[in-house]
Amino acid sequence: MNDMLKKLGLRATPQRLAILKLLQGNTAHPSAEEIYNKLKPDFPSLSLTTVYNTLESLAEGGMIQEIRIDCSRRRFDPNPQPHYHFLCNKCRRVFDLDINLINFDIPKQVGDFWVEGCFVNFYGYCMDCK
């Protein structure tokens, strides 16, 4: 975890390490606000800006990814590999969806366009809410 921060040129402060620790193996796709609220009791001086800056740096460095599925908040996933997500309309939880939609190498030229990425999201109801 220290190495991740070092690679990004970030100092391994206790706050940043706590953010990383909270993300590790986390499959709930937490939002920056959720991460902030969980850590705030232990780190009273923590600011939401610090949480955002750390998450953005980690995402830019390809160590985590930002999930653009829930327009009401920015969520983050410690798994940087491309995979599909499912948003439950009722409980608003985000799950990894085990589905193979496209077999398409990106980046790739398609006609006049140079395609560097794509976003496909799924939504509906989870088993608890159905």
Ligand SMILES: [Zn+2]
């Ligand atoms: Zn649900």
Ligand SMILES: [Zn+2]
């Ligand atoms: Zn995910």
